[in-house]
Amino acid sequence: MLTDMHIAIIGGDARQLEIIRKLSQMDAKLSLVGFDQLDDGFAGANKQFISTLDPAGVDAIILPVSGMNAKGEVETIFSGEPIMIDAKWLSGTKKTTTIYSGISTESIKALLNICKRPFVEVFNRDDVAIYNSVPTAEGTVMMVIQHTDTTIHSSEMVVLGFGRVGMTVARTFRQLGAKVKVAAQETELLARAFEQGLEPIALSDLRAHVESADVIINTIPAEVLKADVISKMPAHALIVDLASKPGGTDFRYAEKRGIKALLAPGLPGIVAPKTAGRILANVLSLLLAEQWEKMRGGTS
Template sequence: MDREDDGNLMLTDMQIVIIGGDARQLEIIKKLTELDAKVYLVGFEHLDQPFTGAVKEKLHDIHFAEMDAIVLPVPGTNPEGEIETIFSNEKVVLTEQVLRHTPSHCTVYSGISNRYLNKITKNADRRLVNLFERDDVAIYNSIPTVEGTILMAIQNTEITIHGSSVAVLGLGRVGMSVARAFSLLGAKVKVGSRKTADLARATEMGLDSFHLSQLRNEVNDIDICINTIPHLVINAAVIAQMPSHTLIIDLASKPGGTDFRYAEKRGIKALLAPSLPGIVAPKTAGNILANVLSKLLADDLQERKGT
């Protein structure tokens, strides 16, 4: 059902726990309380901003048996289940036992996932939704990502983007937006990928392309290397072939796809920036997540009510 213009979308009777923190979650809290959901905030005790309809609680005080949804920050958890909080000194850990106390319909929403989060949700038989796997979220989110990448390139180089030589690794939803934007700014962009469809798309976009197996041969003349692949692709052998002035901007999720130790050893500046939207435009990035999340929650509520 398309609800984009549905002014009757409300979340009355839904009980949702938001575990933070992430500045983007502030827009989610605002949106969900406006839609009349009852929201519990864990890990937000240092947040001064008041939200009508939202209550700050400790994790152990939440009645999880009454929760319809659990909303995590974009990074989800670390490999041990700990959730990084920026509005609290409290250590917050999401466990399988916590999930087992929730109703069977309770859904866990995260930006991305990992083995730990996949395991505990599967063992507890709870649905996990990774918002960043959705095309709409990823494409909308690529806009502030591109702006942040351009900002980082300007701040950390001594040349203009126009006329610079740029390699973009990966042509997914973010990689495509980044490659297009830098090309439009006058950079000489080439795209590296293992997928023949990506190489064909890069050619269609008027960009040079190469297979990632040839990466070592393609970096000896670049000024900026932008990686979007969440695997170690910019290894020591690749970095050894880069000019000393090359700037590496790694947009992949932690720990990135760059050998940062060897880059530092070579004196090459390498920056890990997996959450640029939340840094450069937290309000916009938060609104993207809030709008999509509220529609998903409303769909869940309607489905349970059988309407």
């Protein structure tokens, strides 16, 4: 239980509702910032503005999956304006006040460099990434169906990257009857792809394998789909880039060639916000319980 733990949930989207629901059930004291247009009521949760929330009483801060944008703003779909968290406000919190965010951004790093507060990048955890790979794969299937005029079955697909997301995506499309190749740099990942019945190809040989590809799905957060690779793709090819912004595709050149290229990070929150929210809520509740136990035991 999180009885008497004061948690500020600042901004976010529909996934935050599941987090609020879970933490409310655990008896936490919740301050909701950027939720002034939210109609739902949650026990123990109070709507606040950042200007009226006393930072000295906050034990933990939960930011959205996207963290802060380049302007240092926290975005929210439940308010007309984004929220600004400045160094003065954050410096007023306890030194043990922990900040939880889906990802780390340059603006968060800059703020933490000034304020020196504990920080947890939730999406960097294996368990969260693996759980999220399921709605990501389902959302990718949806996008491929919407943006192609052929069946997935018998289509030729190339999945770039065979990590926590790439593995689930490749396996999902293979189970739907696609002919799936997996491109990776690490030899152990190529061996794992082979073991799972997929065709492994070295990332350095990618140009030779995209000439007949119907769909290319990228999960690598680096520019791997460069102009020299895209130039070898057939005109009907579809690129779905799942990597975090700005993705790993030369979108300018893809557009010039008339190849449809879609940047689609954050699919879980789009196609299955309730499931994605529950995944985050379950992990955050465990992390917060550990933090609260340490704080009350005086070990922080």
